[in-house]
Amino acid sequence: MLSRPTTDQIIADCRNELLNTIDAAITDPAVKIAIQMMENVLRNCATRAAHEIAWMREETDDVITFAKRVAASTASTDAVTAALDNYVAKRSDSLHLDDVSSTYSLAGECLSASLEAALAAGDDDLSGAGRALLEQRLAHEMEIMGEWTMVGRG
Amino acid sequence: MHDVGTMPNRLAAFLTERDGQRSATVVSYDAMTGGYSRLMAKAEIDWSDGQHETFVLRGDPPAGNAMMETSRDVEHALLRSLAESDAVAMPAVRHYDATGDHLGTKCIVLDFVHGSSLQALLHTAGDAERARHAIDLVDTMARIHSIDIDAIGSTLAVPTDWDDYIGELIDRFRQADAAHIESVPFLRFVASWLDANRPPPLPLRVVHSDFQPANIMVTPEGRHLMIDWELTHIGDPREDLGYYNVYSSASGPNLFLADPEAFLSRYRERTGFSEEAVNMETMAYFSALAAITVYAQVLAGAGAMARGQNGGLLTTYTMNALTIGHSNFLTGCTATKSAKTEPVRIREAV
Numbered sequence: 001m002l003s004r005p006t007t008d009q010i011i012a013d014c015r016n017e018l019l020n021t022i023d024a025a026i027t028d029p030a031v032k033i034a035i036q037m038m039e040n041v042l043r044n045c046a047t048r049a050a051h052e053i054a055w056m057r058e059e060t061d062d063v064i065t066f067a068k069r070v071a072a073s074t075a076s077t078d079a080v081t082a083a084l085d086n087y088v089a090k091r092s093d094s095l096h097l098d099d100v101s102s103t104y105s106l107a108g109e110c111l112s113a114s115l116e117a118a119l120a121a122g123d124d125d126l127s128g129a130g131r132a133l134l135e136q137r138l139a140h141e142m143e144i145m146g147e148w149t150m151v152g153r154g
Numbered sequence: 155m156h157d158v159g160t161m162p163n164r165l166a167a168f169l170t171e172r173d174g175q176r177s178a179t180v181v182s183y184d185a186m187t188g189g190y191s192r193l194m195a196k197a198e199i200d201w202s203d204g205q206h207e208t209f210v211l212r213g214d215p216p217a218g219n220a221m222m223e224t225s226r227d228v229e230h231a232l233l234r235s236l237a238e239s240d241a242v243a244m245p246a247v248r249h250y251d252a253t254g255d256h257l258g259t260k261c262i263v264l265d266f267v268h269g270s271s272l273q274a275l276l277h278t279a280g281d282a283e284r285a286r287h288a289i290d291l292v293d294t295m296a297r298i299h300s301i302d303i304d305a306i307g308s309t310l311a312v313p314t315d316w317d318d319y320i321g322e323l324i325d326r327f328r329q330a331d332a333a334h335i336e337s338v339p340f341l342r343f344v345a346s347w348l349d350a351n352r353p354p355p356l357p358l359r360v361v362h363s364d365f366q367p368a369n370i371m372v373t374p375e376g377r378h379l380m381i382d383w384e385l386t387h388i389g390d391p392r393e394d395l396g397y398y399n400v401y402s403s404a405s406g407p408n409l410f411l412a413d414p415e416a417f418l419s420r421y422r423e424r425t426g427f428s429e430e431a432v433n434m435e436t437m438a439y440f441s442a443l444a445a446i447t448v449y450a451q452v453l454a455g456a457g458a459m460a461r462g463q464n465g466g467l468l469t470t471y472t473m474n475a476l477t478i479g480h481s482n483f484l485t486g487c488t489a490t491k492s493a494k495t496e497p498v499r500i501r502e503a504v
Contacts, residue, residue, distance in 0.1 A: 030187050037471040044474065101336065108337025115343040119350065134340055134484060141477040148474045150405045152187050 008050040015042040033152035040148060047144045053095060055140045056104040063133055067110035070130075075121035079113040155193045155213045155259050158183055165197055165211070168256040169263075172249050177202040186210070192384070193259065196266060208268075209248060213261035215466075222451035224384040226260040227252065231309045232383055233262070239305035242297050244380050245371070267379055272367035276407055288409035292417060294370060294378040295398070296424030299391035301360045312388050316355035319389060323443060324348045330450040335460045338453070344483040348443055353436045356427060358388050363447050365394040366401040385447055392432065395421065396440025397448075400482045404475070410437075442486025449479045 005013075023035045064087065071080050087106040092099040111133060118126035155161065162180035169178035179200045186194035195211040214226060233247045249263040276287060303312060313319035327345035331338050362369075363385035371379040395410075395418075402408035410417045414434065422432050452472050458464035 030185050033187050034467055037467050040474070041467065041470045044470075105336035108339045111339040112331065112337060112342040115339065116346050119343070119346040130343070131484070134343060134480075137339070138477070138480050138484065141480060145474045145477045148478075150475075 006050065008046040011042050011046040011049060015039055015046070018042065036151040040151075043146055044144050047146065051140070051143075053097060053100050056100050059133070059137055059140070060104050060107040062136065063107040063111045066129055066133055067114045070114040070117055070126055073123065073126060075117045075123045075126055077113065077117045077120070080110070080117050083110040083113040155195060155211060155257060155261060157258070158185070161195070161257070162197075164257055168251060169199060169249070208266035210245070210264045210266050211257065211261050212264065213257060213259040216259075222455060226262060228309070229384045230262050232306065232386055235306040235309045236301070236383070239301065241301040241305065242380055243377060267371040267373065269371055269373040272370040272372050272378070273405070275372055276367055284407060284409060284412065288412060288417060289420060290376070290378055291367070291370065291409055292420045293424055294380060295365060295394055296421055298362055298380065299359045299394070299425050303358070303360060303388055306360070310360075310386065310388050313358055316358060316390065319358060320352060323389065323446065326446045326450055330446070330453055333457065334453055335457045340480045340483050344442060344487055347487045348439070351439065353439050354431050356390055356392065356431050359391040360386065361389040361391060361393045362386055363393065363397065365398050366405070390440070391425070391427075392436055392440040393444040395432070395437055396442070396444035399437060399441045400445050403482070404478045438486050442483050445479050445482060449476065452476055
């Protein structure tokens with residue numbers, strides 16, 4: 001396959017065409033708002049295309065390390081153990097997007113159960129470590145979102 | 155409803171039939187922008203007796219294209235009840251196509267408001283004007299929260315008590331996670347945190363649930379008319395305070411942050427609620443809690459799309475609002491410990 005231009009470059013190029021050629025030819029306000037929304041969605045997609053597999057894999061590794069730490073602590077619950085068992089049974093090393101996404105979701109369940117366990121146990125160290133993983137996840141979401149306002153409202 | 159080729163004739167026939175005495179001619183029919191969840195259109199009507207009126211049509215998008223699912227039947231019944239109780243100003247409901255047989259979709263026909271949305275006015279207002287708008291906004295919110303829930307009959311379900319209600323509201327975070335196509339770890343973390351940090355209770359009241367300046371129409375005389383009641387329910391009135399703070403941080407200006415103490419003080423004065431129940435700390439708590447109603451609807455739309463059951467640009471576009479939600483959930487869940495004196499600065503969209 002041809003890998004360059006990369007997918008994010010191609011999407012960014014489509015976005016430029018949308019803004020510079022198509023939008024300029026449109027006067028209908030409803031369609032112009034739709035174009036602004038599409039521009040935003042295309043930017044989201046470009047960032048995801050460039051990074052999402054790496055980000056999901058990196059987050060998954062960090063989350064599983066944390067969940068194992070919770071499982072080994074006095075805060076552990078049956079839900080944490082079950083989530084980790086399920087992760088081990090169903091995880092995949094495949095780098096196809098659908099497989100990475102499924103493994104990421106299995107890890108997400110481990111994080112949810114671990115955070116619940118840490119909060120219930122009143123373990124501030126574990127809660128803080130789990131919260132840091134949420135902040136890491138949020139940082140990626142914010143990078144995907146980029147500049148965003150509710151276009152057309154008001 | 156957005157077929158401008160057929161809608162004028164369909165609407166004219168519908169209005170003529172409902173009026174029973176006069177015949178209607180639709181002289182203009184235009185799709186309106188600005189609404190995200192429902193289809194909106196504006197129609198100019200000439201009646202056979204020489205009267206002229208302007209209506210707004212509010213209907214459901216085609217199946218599979220809604221970013222959120224709500225009931226027009228419930229919304230219409232609520233609007234009728236609110237109008238009869240005369241508790242809060244809003245555009246008059248004129249007609250309802252309850253089956254969609256006439257207008258192509260279940261559709262509420264309302265009077266058009268000549269004026270601007272408060273959101274539009276705020277974009278161009280100076281500091282002094284914004285301060286005046288802040289007072290009016292608080293008063294509008296307080297009026298909604300002062301509505302006697304018995305006066306609106308059985309339109310909305312009334313929770314048994316505050317503790318059960320808040321428990322169920324918190325549980326929506328867990329339900330949203332369980333129903334979604336993939337795990338969203340923010341949700342159960344926030345649910346656990348909110349459960350462990352419940353504020354003092356308040357009497358259950360009417361909660362608009364999408365209280366934002368874009369849903370307040372301001373007449374040329376400065377009167378506020380509240381619109382878009384599709385998510386309204388009986389709940390904790392502080393949900394609207396928190397939602398307003400979250401929404402206006404993403405789509406400003408945020409009138410609360412301009413003078414938080416004055417904002418809350420006027421709200422307490424207008425509602426009679428105590429400072430123990432309405433303060434910076436509870437504002438932070440409800441800023442984390444209140445967005446769940448809209449958040450869950452948007453997340454459900456994204457999940458339906460992932461399952462191949464839904465589509466449309468709004469579904470993908472509003473997924474960014476979920477990121478704003480995650481940011482606000484985390485901020486709200488830490489802010490309350492130090493929020494008694496510090497304003498609740500919810501993270502803004504960049």
